[in-house]
Amino acid sequence: MNCQSGKRTFSLGALLGGLLLAVQPAALSAADEPARQEPPVVESFSARQFGERIPTDLPDDVEQVVNGAEFLNLYTGPGRGYVIDDVVEYGERLWLLKRRTDWVKVMTRTGKTGWAKISDLDEIFAAEGEQVAVPTPGIDDYRDQGFRLGFAYGDFEGANSLGLSLGYRFTENISAELRAAQTIGAYSDSQTYQVALLHKPFPQWRLSPYFLLGTGINITSPNATIVATEDRQDTTMLTGIGVTTYLSRRFALRAEVANHYLLTSRENNQEIVEWKLGFDVFM
DSSP states (O other), X not given: OOOOSSSOOOOHHHHHHHHHHHHHHHHHHHHHSOOOXXXXXXXXXXXXXXXXXXXXXXXXXXXXXXXXXXXXXXXSSSSTTSOEEEEEETTOEEEEEEEETTEEEEEETXXXXXXXXXXXXXXXXXXXSOEEOOOOOOGGGGGGOOEEEEEEEEEETTEEEEEEEEEEESSSSEEEEEEEEEEEOSSEEEEEEEEEEEEOSOTTSSEEEEEEEEEEEEEEEEOOSSSOOOOEEEEEEEEEXXXXXXXXXXXXXXXXXXXXXXXXXXXXXXXXXXXXXXXXXXX
C-alpha cells in the first residue's frame, strides 16, 4: 500500500528490512563479546588476618591445631589466679607446647606464649579438619611428678613418731628422700634426720612396693628429772620396705616398716623398728 500527496512513500517490506538491519549488528556485537567472568573470590577475614605466618622459634615436637571456638583465653600462668594476657580468635592457629596438670602451654602465630585450660580446648582441630582431644590428667600421671611432700605418723619403739619427708624422683624406679622425724616417749624424746634412696621395682602398679636404704643421725634427749643427763647423738643406718597406693594424680597413701640401726658409743649398738602410715602430695 502506497501513500502519496507529496509525502515520502514507505512500503511494509522496506520497514521490516530496516528493522532487521538494525537488530543484526547488535546481535553480532553481543556474540563477538568475550564471555563474562565471575568476580574473583576474596579471601575471608580469617585468611587475611592470620595468613600463613608461623613462629620461627617453635620446638621440633609441637602439634599445630586450629582454634574452633569463638575465642580462647590465654593466661600468663597455669592457673585461674593468673591474668588473661591474650585472646585467640576463631580460626587462628595454635601450637601445643606442653601440659602441666589441667593446663596446656600454647604459642600463637605471633610467637606469643600463654596457658589455656584443657577444658577450654574442646574445640581445636588438626590441619586436616579432624578434632583434636587433649588428654586430661589421670592417675597415671604420678609418674611424671618430680617432687613430693610426705607426712607420716607411727610407732618408734613404743614412742609416738611424727615424720616429714621431701622426695625427688630421678627415674621411674629410683628416688631420693630427705627425712625428719620427732618422737615423743615416756622416758626420752628424739629427733631423726636422714637421707634415703628408694627403689620401686614396679612403678607402673597402682599398689607399688618399694625398698629403702639410708643413713643419718639420731638425737636422743632423756626425760630425767632427778638426775641430769646429756643428750646423745648417734649415727643411724636405715633399711626398710613399704608400699604406696595412688589415690589420684596428686595424692598417695603410704605404709612402711623400717629398721633403724644406731651406732652408739656404748658397748652395744641399738636397733629400733619403726612402723608408720602417711600420705604423699605430688607437686
